[in-house]
Amino acid sequence: xxxxxxxxxxxxxxxxxxxxxxxxxxxxxxxxxxxxxxxxxxxxxxxxxxxxxxxxxxxxxxxxxxxxxxxxxxxxxxxxxxxxxxxxxxxxxxxxxxxxxxxxxxxxxxxxx
Amino acid sequence: xxxxxxxxxxxxxxxxxxxxxxxxxxxxxxxxxxxxxxxxxxxxxxxxxxxxxxxxxxxxxxxxxxxxxxxxxxxxxxxxxxxxxxxxxxxxxxxxxxxxxxxxxxxxxxxxxxx
Numbered sequence: 001x002x003x004x005x006x007x008x009x010x011x012x013x014x015x016x017x018x019x020x021x022x023x024x025x026x027x028x029x030x031x032x033x034x035x036x037x038x039x040x041x042x043x044x045x046x047x048x049x050x051x052x053x054x055x056x057x058x059x060x061x062x063x064x065x066x067x068x069x070x071x072x073x074x075x076x077x078x079x080x081x082x083x084x085x086x087x088x089x090x091x092x093x094x095x096x097x098x099x100x101x102x103x104x105x106x107x108x109x110x111x112x113x
Numbered sequence: 114x115x116x117x118x119x120x121x122x123x124x125x126x127x128x129x130x131x132x133x134x135x136x137x138x139x140x141x142x143x144x145x146x147x148x149x150x151x152x153x154x155x156x157x158x159x160x161x162x163x164x165x166x167x168x169x170x171x172x173x174x175x176x177x178x179x180x181x182x183x184x185x186x187x188x189x190x191x192x193x194x195x196x197x198x199x200x201x202x203x204x205x206x207x208x209x210x211x212x213x214x215x216x217x218x219x220x221x222x223x224x225x226x227x228x
Contacts, residue, residue, distance in 0.1 A: 033216065042221050048215060
């Protein structure tokens with residue numbers, strides 16, 4: 001298995017534009033997590049899904065952020081409109097289930113100018 | 114919800130010395146405690162984990178201890194090497210049943226091992 005795959009690896013966009021980050025979890029994993037990493041706030045959990053269903057989105061900072069998981073092999077995190085303070089590294093991770101290791105993707109480095 | 118505190122935020126040691134990173138958690142229902150290592154520009158990767166039914170686990174030069182009564186756990190690295198330099202994150206996962214898989218991370222510790 002290639003592991004958790006995220007795209008794009010880098011994204012530079014102008015303020016106000018829509019940004020879509022993509023994630024393909026490890027096959028067979030039923031939990032998927034979106035994290036945001038910044039120097040100031042560390043690794044913040046934005047949202048997680050179990051069996052494609054959003055369980056907890058309390059970490060989503062604002063209505064500008066939305067996430068979907070239409071099937072077991074694909075998830076998106078969308079920011080619309082984007083702002084400079086959204087600049088961060090966004091990680092997707094997947095896990096076989098409770099009490100098991102979460103495997104991280106390579107991350108998407110987002111820069112909003 | 115769970116709150117994980119991690120200390121210190123930075124740690125500098127000489128090669129060959131030991132390094133200790135400590136974490137506390139708030140949710141007594143947490144029962145899974147992984148530690149991740151993140152090298153510069155890379156993804157976090159699991160290095161060791163411990164479950165609440167044991168107090169200590171060791172894997173070569175790294176070990177983790179857990180005190181459930183005090184709600185704290187620690188990472189110990191012995192005989193440190195320059196390649197141990199990275200950011201280390203602790204995390205806690207509550208076992209409250211249902212679909213709660215909310216893995217909460219500490220803020221991280223930047224470990225620098227000086228040759």
